[in-house]
Amino acid sequence: MVSTIQNTDVKQKDADRAVLVAVTSRAVFESGGDDGDDVCGEGVAFPLLQALQKVNERLLKENPAESLLFDVVLITTDSQQQQQSSRIISSTRHYGLEVSRFCFSSQEDFIESLLINNMQLFLTTDGNEARRASQEGVFSALLDQQIAFCPSEQLRVMICGDTVFRSDASPMPVSRQAAQGFSAQLGEMRQRFGMSDSPLSFILVMSRGGRESCGEALLKLRSHGVSVDEAYCLAGGPRSPILSLLRPHFLLSNGISGLE
Incomplete structure (x- = not known):
């Protein structure tokens, strides 16, 4: 079962021209934390999303009609994070992250969410997820703690x-x-x-x-x-x-x- 929520706070990209990037929510946000806190902590992929967004901002500055932009989709397969879907969505709003859609699926169905959305890059901290996506023809990158120390401006x-x-x-x-x-x-x-x-x-x-x-x-x-x-x-x-x-x-x- 795959559930997709469109982010109405973000202008949707041109599906025919955008570069579609899927990132697991566990890579962007830390799991756990105080249930009373509406904002998740920053994960290892947080600087990467900021860098993708910086490219988009510069492209639009050069040409406001630019359609070749990164289109980011957040995928959640973690059962604990799925129970906190509203918290994940509000966290992207809090940090100003430009996420177009939120996909919630089980571990068994997350490949379906990648294929349905025609993802061109899948970013995850889970080696098994990266292997499965790669076997289905989705280019995948395995992220680790080094990403947290990468620059967010480029x-x-x-x-x-x-x-x-x-x-x-x-x-x-x-x-x-x-x-x-x-x-x-x-x-x-x-x-x-x-x-x-x-x-x-x-x-x-x-x-x-x-x-x-x-x-x-x-x-x-x-x-x-x-x-x-x-x-x-x-x-x-x-x-x-x-x-x-x-x-x-x-x-x-x-x-x-x-x-x-």
Whole structure:
């Protein structure tokens, strides 16, 4: 059973042009707390939603008629949070979060809510949910505590050049296609801004290979409409140090994306 509530406080986006992003409410808001408190605490994905909103604000500032915008849907599968649906809705209003719709479903039916709403990106802190969504062809990113320390003024997207545009057969080709389609939409968004002071930034990281491999990846990305702001070639080195320095919100890669 899937129940959807439209947020009448927010102007609804153009369904044919918007980039649809689903986020679990447990990632945005902390569970529990005082039942007498009408406002939930901030979760790990809170800065990410602020960054998505910042991109929308800048896009509309540049062009008030812009239709290529992030459209955020909050999905609740946690039984405790479902009992506090009014609290979740009032919390988004309190924090000024631009959430278009609220979906309430069971763990068994949450995939249906993603497919019904044609979600292009699913963000969750639950690895099992991310795997299930990815298997159904919905590009998914697994969030963790690192997200809480990411900047909210700029959306930082890291691209794993070793996997996103591989030419060999993938164990999950549908997920790879979904990631490529999503990155192309973000690339079109990025083109709306100049080289500096952009609210959206692409970071390419090559874990293997040298400068030639990095150059090939840059050309391949450009052919898909994605212009990269920063590029790093690790030549087999560990990725953790660069992650802690760059602090991306999520990773575009093959299959399920995470920052581990």
